[in-house]
Amino acid sequence: MVESTKKACIATVIDNDAIKRRFGRLTIQLEGEAARCFEQVKPGQFAQIRLSEAALPHPDHITNDLADIACRQIILRRPFSFCNVTVDSPTRARVEILYCVLGPGTLRMTTLSKGDKISIIGPLGNGFSVPAGKKLALLVAGGMGAPPLQHMAAYLKADFPKVRTFAFVGAKTLGDLPFTVEGLESGKPVITEFAKAGAESHIATDDGSAGFRGFVTECLTDWLKANKPAPDETIIYSCGPEPMLAEVARLAAQYEIDCQVSMERMMACGIGLCQSCAVECKVGGKDKTVYKLCCKDGPVFDAREVVFERR
Amino acid sequence: MSADKVDINVDFAGIRLENPVVTASGTCGYADELADFMDIGELGGFITKSITLNPRKGNPTPRIVETDAGMLNAIGLANIGLEKFIEEKLPIIENLSVPVFVNVAGESINDYVAVVERLAGEDVISGIELNISCPNVKAGGITFGTDPKQVEKITKAVKKAAGAKTLIVKLTPAVTDIAVTARAAVEAGADALSLVNTFTAMVIDIESQRPFLANRTGGLSGPAIKPIAVYLVNKVYSEVAKRAGVPILGGGGIRTAADAIEFIIGGATAVAVGTATFIEPDAAVRIVEGIKEYCVRKNVSNIKDLTGKLK
Numbered sequence: 001m002v003e004s005t006k007k008a009c010i011a012t013v014i015d016n017d018a019i020k021r022r023f024g025r026l027t028i029q030l031e032g033e034a035a036r037c038f039e040q041v042k043p044g045q046f047a048q049i050r051l052s053e054a055a056l057p058h059p060d061h062i063t064n065d066l067a068d069i070a071c072r073q074i075i076l077r078r079p080f081s082f083c084n085v086t087v088d089s090p091t092r093a094r095v096e097i098l099y100c101v102l103g104p105g106t107l108r109m110t111t112l113s114k115g116d117k118i119s120i121i122g123p124l125g126n127g128f129s130v131p132a133g134k135k136l137a138l139l140v141a142g143g144m145g146a147p148p149l150q151h152m153a154a155y156l157k158a159d160f161p162k163v164r165t166f167a168f169v170g171a172k173t174l175g176d177l178p179f180t181v182e183g184l185e186s187g188k189p190v191i192t193e194f195a196k197a198g199a200e201s202h203i204a205t206d207d208g209s210a211g212f213r214g215f216v217t218e219c220l221t222d223w224l225k226a227n228k229p230a231p232d233e234t235i236i237y238s239c240g241p242e243p244m245l246a247e248v249a250r251l252a253a254q255y256e257i258d259c260q261v262s263m264e265r266m267m268a269c270g271i272g273l274c275q276s277c278a279v280e281c282k283v284g285g286k287d288k289t290v291y292k293l294c295c296k297d298g299p300v301f302d303a304r305e306v307v308f309e310r311r
Numbered sequence: 312m313s314a315d316k317v318d319i320n321v322d323f324a325g326i327r328l329e330n331p332v333v334t335a336s337g338t339c340g341y342a343d344e345l346a347d348f349m350d351i352g353e354l355g356g357f358i359t360k361s362i363t364l365n366p367r368k369g370n371p372t373p374r375i376v377e378t379d380a381g382m383l384n385a386i387g388l389a390n391i392g393l394e395k396f397i398e399e400k401l402p403i404i405e406n407l408s409v410p411v412f413v414n415v416a417g418e419s420i421n422d423y424v425a426v427v428e429r430l431a432g433e434d435v436i437s438g439i440e441l442n443i444s445c446p447n448v449k450a451g452g453i454t455f456g457t458d459p460k461q462v463e464k465i466t467k468a469v470k471k472a473a474g475a476k477t478l479i480v481k482l483t484p485a486v487t488d489i490a491v492t493a494r495a496a497v498e499a500g501a502d503a504l505s506l507v508n509t510f511t512a513m514v515i516d517i518e519s520q521r522p523f524l525a526n527r528t529g530g531l532s533g534p535a536i537k538p539i540a541v542y543l544v545n546k547v548y549s550e551v552a553k554r555a556g557v558p559i560l561g562g563g564g565i566r567t568a569a570d571a572i573e574f575i576i577g578g579a580t581a582v583a584v585g586t587a588t589f590i591e592p593d594a595a596v597r598i599v600e601g602i603k604e605y606c607v608r609k610n611v612s613n614i615k616d617l618t619g620k621l622k
Contacts, residue, residue: 008348008592050590073380075533077590121348121592266373268382269589272344275337275360275386276375291368291389296344309372 009034013116023178035093042127043151044300048077048270050119054108078105083147098147135233139167142240153197165199170216174209217247231256246308259303265294272296280307317606319614324502328355335585336414341400348592361416366392371525381533385526410437427472438477444508456483459495466499481505490550505560533586537564548578568601578619
């Protein structure tokens with residue numbers, strides 16, 4: 001039997017910090033065989049976390065916009081990508097997850113505290129890959145698409161030190177960026193977490209509260225126009241809302257740059273059983289398409305094969 | 312009583328199951344995906360995802376949505392089709408040590424017959440589960456399962472095509488009196504009955520004021536449906552199956568051994584674990600252990616003594 005690279009296991013919570021109004025950074029530790037599964041983890045892979053047993057916050061700490069949804073009895077696991085993974089010994093790994101408090105699952109996530117045990121299944125799916133000959137990586141993130149790209153920046157720095165990396169990170173407003181932002185006064189703010197991972201960052205906010213005013217794709221367009229990167233040596237990695245990914249894919253095609261996108265779908269199992277997380281993909285030219293599974297065939301896809309949904 | 316004295320094997324329409332727990336169709340793929348998480352040999356049996364004559368892409372996304380203590384799915388019978396199933400999946404199934412039942416769906420009686428005739432010649436398959444209860448496809452599926460005359464007609468045709476293979480007919484709960492369709496299936500030659508399939512349901516997104524699922528409706532499964540499923544199993548057992556000597560494969564929201572035991576006491580010879588597998592991939596084998604423990608505690612030396620023992 002081939003040794004499995006994914007596991008259902010129990011992780012220990014090391015830390016769970018609240019960030020700004022509605023974000024959190026959960027750090028969990030895995031030991032033994034479970035840790036070994038994370039040795040070869042690639043950015044863009046994910047884990048299914050069981051949150052149904054975690055407690056809800058006290059009602060006083062649940063904001064009005066989430067009060068109704070907080071009442072829901074959840075049963076399914078929730079998929080999360082990683083913003084950082086460190087394997088400090090062959091049998092001990094630390095996994096960091098950046099989350100946005102949006103519903104009954106992530107509300108429960110906020111109450112996890114040091115020492116708590118949680119059930120996770122992972123790492124799952126296929127992460128980003130680095131084709132031979134690439135010298136420039138452009139990371140394009142929108143909203144909660146940023147965490148796996150932070151992981152990607154660190155991975156590139158460690159394993160592909162010759163690849164120059166730029167990050168373009170978009171959000172509605174400064175408060176929606178779950179990161180430390182420096183240099184706001186200078187007008188050229190950067191994200192500390194990306195800087196530490198060796199990536200120069202460009203911030204775009206819809207309201208101009210930090211960096212470029214407008215969509216991150218507009219910021220990327222300006223950069224591509226000004227810098228004219230060599231297509232063969234450049235690759236774009238992107239994660240974020242689907243309309244943004246569609247626009248990034250369009251730009252990549254226009255500039256003939258390779259592009260990998262990390263997709264998101266509602267999923268029940270995360271391991272290819274339920275067939276919920278279908279992503280429409282082109283096959284063999286023409287108009288023929290098939291549904292691939294986000295959990296098993298993705299979540300990272302070549303941008304050229306994806307038929308993006310416009311809803 | 313000690314655990315090794317407890318006999319939990321069952322005779323399911325002439326097929327010996329080492330224990331009464333099987334995985335429900337559509338929640339366990341074709342066995343390859345689950346092998347990473349458990350030894351399928353520990354199950355009583357295995358039921359594949361639905362197979363149709365031709366491959367089916369399935370429905371657009373979203374295909375699932377979580378609800379209180381349950382979920383809706385509208386996958387739309389996405390599957391690789393009969394030929395590919397035989398080519399790619401049968402060799403995997405061949406290696407399983409447990410009885411395997413293939414769930415068969417179709418749009419016309421001819422479709423069902425063609426698939427079953429072909430499968431009837433495959434030695435590795437123990438039986439057929441006839442899916443006339445899928446709520447998520449436009450043609451076929453549930454339209455057969457709600458009309459007793461159609462149930463009779465299709466069961467007869469498929470029974471003939473199935474030859475020596477055990478024929479399980481999977482019933483829908485979407486009828487006024489499930490005993491009527493159960494009787495129609497039994498009188499037409501069903502060797503066993505399987506119930507229940509999911510309940511047609513809808514979730515509305517109040518922001519967009521549209522149904523959440525692309526298919527508009529989906530099938531409700533999970534703990535939310537369990538008490539209804541237990542009631543229906545007991546109704547079919549006492550009004551039809553007991554007298555006819557036809558075993559029931561009972562299921563609907565089974566998550567724990569206690570849930571499974573309710574179904575058995577209510578009249579199920581074997582139980583199907585479905586949605587729970589999405590949450591804990593090895594849920595079914597955990598349930599096997601729990602059933603044994605219950606038997607020890609209740610001094611039940613043979614699980615058969617528990618079937619239909621509702622007072």
